[in-house]
Amino acid sequence: MELQFDTKTCISLAVLGFIGLLQLLYNALVAKPRRLRSLLSKQGISGPPPSLLLGNAMEMKLGQSTAVKAHTGEPPVSHNCAASLFGFFDKWRKQYGELFTCSLGNSQILFVTQPDIVREITTCTSFDLGKASYQHQVLGPLLGQGILTSNGAVWAHQRKILAPELYMEKVKGMVNIITESAITVADSWKSMIETQGGTADIKIDQYMRSFSGDVISKACFSSNYSKGEEIFLKLRLLQEAMSKYGISIAGQLPAMRYLPTKGNREKWALEKEIRNLILEVVKERTTVDANEKDLLQMVLEGARDSNLSQEETDRFIVDNCKNIYLAGFETTAVSATWCLMLLASNQEWQERVRAEALSVCGGGIPNADTIRKMKQLTMVINESLRLYPPVTIMSREVFNDMKFGDITVPKGVNIWTMVCTLHTDPDIWGPDAFKFNPDRFENGITGACKLPHLYMPFGVGPRVCLGQNLATVELKILLSLILSNFAFSLSPKYTHGPVLRLVLEPEHGVDLLVRKL
Numbered sequence: 001m002e003l004q005f006d007t008k009t010c011i012s013l014a015v016l017g018f019i020g021l022l023q024l025l026y027n028a029l030v031a032k033p034r035r036l037r038s039l040l041s042k043q044g045i046s047g048p049p050p051s052l053l054l055g056n057a058m059e060m061k062l063g064q065s066t067a068v069k070a071h072t073g074e075p076p077v078s079h080n081c082a083a084s085l086f087g088f089f090d091k092w093r094k095q096y097g098e099l100f101t102c103s104l105g106n107s108q109i110l111f112v113t114q115p116d117i118v119r120e121i122t123t124c125t126s127f128d129l130g131k132a133s134y135q136h137q138v139l140g141p142l143l144g145q146g147i148l149t150s151n152g153a154v155w156a157h158q159r160k161i162l163a164p165e166l167y168m169e170k171v172k173g174m175v176n177i178i179t180e181s182a183i184t185v186a187d188s189w190k191s192m193i194e195t196q197g198g199t200a201d202i203k204i205d206q207y208m209r210s211f212s213g214d215v216i217s218k219a220c221f222s223s224n225y226s227k228g229e230e231i232f233l234k235l236r237l238l239q240e241a242m243s244k245y246g247i248s249i250a251g252q253l254p255a256m257r258y259l260p261t262k263g264n265r266e267k268w269a270l271e272k273e274i275r276n277l278i279l280e281v282v283k284e285r286t287t288v289d290a291n292e293k294d295l296l297q298m299v300l301e302g303a304r305d306s307n308l309s310q311e312e313t314d315r316f317i318v319d320n321c322k323n324i325y326l327a328g329f330e331t332t333a334v335s336a337t338w339c340l341m342l343l344a345s346n347q348e349w350q351e352r353v354r355a356e357a358l359s360v361c362g363g364g365i366p367n368a369d370t371i372r373k374m375k376q377l378t379m380v381i382n383e384s385l386r387l388y389p390p391v392t393i394m395s396r397e398v399f400n401d402m403k404f405g406d407i408t409v410p411k412g413v414n415i416w417t418m419v420c421t422l423h424t425d426p427d428i429w430g431p432d433a434f435k436f437n438p439d440r441f442e443n444g445i446t447g448a449c450k451l452p453h454l455y456m457p458f459g460v461g462p463r464v465c466l467g468q469n470l471a472t473v474e475l476k477i478l479l480s481l482i483l484s485n486f487a488f489s490l491s492p493k494y495t496h497g498p499v500l501r502l503v504l505e506p507e508h509g510v511d512l513l514v515r516k517l
């Protein structure tokens with residue numbers, strides 16, 4: 001039977017639909033945050049007054065760089081470290097204290113820098129506290145339902161599968177591939193220096209990316225490594241498309257994610273290509289009966305042992321490959337980039353760490369044994385991760401009312417722990433908190449600050465970074481090799497501008513003047 005509506009009915013239905021949509025938007029953007037705010041304010045937690053619909057989003061300007069536009073090559077002044085991105089937060093903290101709340105789109109955020117509550121939150125093992133669902137909604141195409149976005153039993157299962165593959169013993173077995181990739185970077189710099197007459201002006205970001213992409217492709221895909229590189233290249237494109245179109249306030253509105261806009265169409269096409277490429281590698285392995293022992297194989301076996309349907313198995317594999325990429329690729333690349341920027345602008349430290357690398361390695365290639373002995377280099381890496389932590393906000397969502405200290409945090413609230421602020425708080429680090437001073441780590445993290453649990457470049461607690469060992473070994477090998485072969489300073493082209501994309505990046509890249517030693 002065919003239904004027929006007259007014009008009047010059609011108009012009424014359209015009006016009803018429109019009212020329904022407005023109602024949904026009102027509930028998500030106004031009523032829900034208002035209810036959560038009022039529950040928090042009854043406990044004495046206040047915050048800046050939100051504007052209608054966008055909450056406090058306009059004041060936060062997340063993602064905007066505080067670039068020092070013209071740079072003449074001298075070291076970036078201390079207040080331009082990553083913490084300067086969160087000026088809005090410091091202003092509010094002064095006004096409202098160590099626990100305050102604000103609204104962002106349809107999320108009600110509880111900002112926490114109160115040390116005891118930070119400890120309780122970061123070490124909490126309850127499944128009632130997990131990765132914020134807005135992260136999953138906004139980053140969905142990039143991460144799917146892999147370890148970074150999953151919660152509860154699904155997350156615990158994924159972590160159990162991946163963790164043993166990233167233990168220090170396994171990482172030691174990856175030293176050769178890491179060294180190979182570092183040598184490739186050094187060789188290309190040497191030939192640039194030769195062709196440019198002794199000193200090359202190099203934008204280093206792309207080299208750091210190739211290095212960490214190379215390592216993670218080999219660790220993850222071993223013999224299928226070239227296909228791995230293709231996959232990671234497409235993931236990078238997807239990430240760029242997401243930054244361009246998705247990681248914005250608009251991306252938090254559910255309707256925006258499903259409209260066939262140019263950005264969404266680009267995202268969907270890339271997502272499909274990535275999925276097909278990963279599943280091709282999986283198919284090759286299952287038909288050729290490959291005997292690989294890499295991260296992909298662990299994910300594959302983990303999926304097979306989990307009694308999942310074919311579709312669930314495919315999703316498990318695809319999503320976790322994407323997660324390893326995102327977790328291990330950009331973070332390590334930007335950490336190396338920031339570290340070199342800091343060494344370029346602190347020549348004294350550059351010389352100190354070079355002297356250590358040359359004396360420990362005797363001019364040879366670094367290995368698992370020698371990098372362990374590089375104490376000064378460890379101090380520099382720690383200090384660089386303090387001032388420029390790639391992950392600047394640790395966010396969690398409360399899935400059921402939870403109690404932290406005296407506060408009951410209602411279900412639905414997002415908790416943000418502000419890593420940059422904690423890493424540069426003069427009450428914790430002393431009056432030189434904004435300065436690059438690796439000496440503070442001479443006696444490790446406990447010697448460097450009053451409250452070591454507030455130093456968290458790799459996170460803390462049950463969800464601490466699984467790739468911490470791999471990342472540290474990668475950074476030490478790459479940096480010691482570069483320091484043993486080259487001297488470098490900031491190029492006059494360099495413009496300092498930390499910017500918050502998926503990770504904390506230098507907006508204009510890092511340009512160095514490099515000469516061979």
Ligand code: HEM
Pocket residue numbers: 147148159162166216323324327328329331332335389390391394395456457458459460462463464465466467468470471
């Ligand atoms: C310098 C480089 C890196 C930094 C700064 C870093 C930082 C972090 C941080 C802060 C977290 C915790 C996020 C949270 O609690 O919300 C995390 C989680 C994670 N990282 Fe890393 N990471 C780095 C490199 C790597 C590498 C090389 C890998 C592996 C290939 C990796 C794999 C992971 C995984 C799988 C998780 C999720 C753990 C979980 O949720 O259980 N990371 N990372």
